[in-house]
Amino acid sequence: MDFAFDARTEELRERLLAFMEEYVYPAEPVAAEQRARLASPWDTPAVFGELKAEARRQGLWNLFFVDQHGLPGAGNGPGHGAGLTNLQYAPLAEITGRSPHLAPTATNCAAPDTGNMELLAQFGSEEQKKQWLEPLLEGEIRSAFAMTEPEVASSDATNVETRIERVGDEYVVTGRKWFISGAMNPDCKVFIVMGKTDPEGADPRRQQSMVLVPRDTPGVEVRRAMTVYGYEDHDHGGHAEVVFDGARVPAANLIGEEGGGFAIAQARLGPGRIHHCMRLIGMAERAIELMCRRAVERTAFGKPLAAQGVVQNWIADARVTVEQLRLLVLKTAWLMDTVGNRGAHTEIQAIKIATPRAVVRILDDAVQLHGAGGVSQDFPLAELWAAARTLRLADGPDEVHQRSLARRELRQYM
Structure with a gap:
């Protein structure tokens, strides 16, 4: 595995990072303000439409859609994907994870639509693709x-x-x-x-x-x-x-066919776990950034928080953890591209076990560093923590994956 991102990935990373700085982060408070004025809390704030239009204009649309699956124009059509591999898309998912409630939706890369689109592309009939997959790829409907x-x-x-x-x-x-x-x-x-x-x-x-x-x-x-x-x-x-x-x-x-639901569900979950785990890493990176800013701006017991040993430990441990997780998830994406989901089975389970658990700890430390502000709506940390903690249950709880992974390890000794 080559640790360097290829030229296509680097180009998209630069464009996506600029999109986040110029459009997504400024839209976070706007979305909250607009939602407060909506008749129904489930209506979509207008800023989402603006973000989606800009993402499409910049070619940052359906980046997750890694396989053409025979769709006309896939890879270059306006509503289809960029034709990326899992390894190319993974670092882009990380960037969107820094604002998980806006960026994935803005780029039409939000769950559960992503998994549903992949499922339809792989297993749907031509009629099902036309009726449901195409409008999902265009961002006209949700699922x-x-x-x-x-x-x-x-x-x-x-x-x-x-x-x-x-x-x-x-x-x-x-x-x-x-x-x-x-x-x-x-x-x-x-x-x-x-x-x-x-x-x-x-x-x-x-x-x-x-x-x-x-x-x-x-x-x-x-x-x-x-x-x-x-x-x-x-x-x-x-x-x-x-x-x-x-x-x-x-x-x-x-x-597909009657009786094929279990197998289809398993096929759907592989790429989805890459998406979830890389977005989690983006959430952790944002938490580290918030921790560092808070640590240099606040003073307690006569010295900046940045000079407190426990705070330094939190930040150092978070950095080490994120670097380890990123390498494991990228290895998994690479294996999925080269040997398929079955060949990456152990790694897919490993990232699902390790990533949410570790990111919850990082976010918890970030909340602690922010004191009362950390559990409030004035910072994104509490909501990020809730999302990360939930992912220890979504797509199967940790213990299910630990059980399966342990059985695979033990099998060679039996």
Whole structure:
């Protein structure tokens, strides 16, 4: 692996860093002010449209979309991706992570849309791509991924109880989901729903399937927003409880084949973990910057905070941790590009275990350094901490990945 970024990555990094300084950071307080005046907290502040238009104008659009998957114009069309590899995109995701509630959305690189677009590109039919993938790539609509359920331990996907039953030329979807990211956004037009088409099947991993359910389908109820440590995550589109009460969709809305839902879910999670982990590193970098600024500006017990040994330890440990994490995530991205997701299985799990846990610690130290301000709305640290802590559960809790990783390590000795 070459540790240097290639010329294409460096060019995009420079452009994206300039975009952040000139447009994104100044828009953070503007977005908060505009949201406070909106009729509904889930409406999108106008500044988002301005940021998206500027990102498109500058060619900073759909940077995550790493594979063309046969789409016309992909890699150079106005609505398609830049044709980057995972390794090229990873440092760009880190930059957007410095303002995780604005920058990913501004560049059309926000979850869960990114994973849904990759899923549709890889497994969707031509009709599904035309109806849903193309408007997602254009930023005309948003989407949600409905897997997690309140009544079962959804970290084990074989537990999912939502029923997807074939009735003639339709599928009937019945079940209750929650923490469905993006579902509160009025621009969310479609759900990718995971449920069981064959609950009595012999193989527990061949019982699940995925179907596309338009939001306006009769029987779909977005019941309420779920808070995350008290935050509603407006800019992301919220995390909703959604009930599917006999919602009927055409059989053509099945993604892939019946029984393929588990495998599709696993394929979706690989690139998503690269995105999450690199954005987390960007969050950590912003925390380090805020710590350093605070440390040189504040005095306690007769000397600057920067001269206090414990503060120096926090900053030094944070820098070492971030450099280690970045190398591990970049190695994972490189392996995914060279040997595929299966060949990078160990590393994908390792970054999912290590990155959120370590970044939470860095953010916690940054909060501590800021005192009361650290837990307030006057700094982004509290909200960043909540987001990072949540990622220790999203895409499977730490313990699930530790269990799987340990089994792989032990297998060679058994």
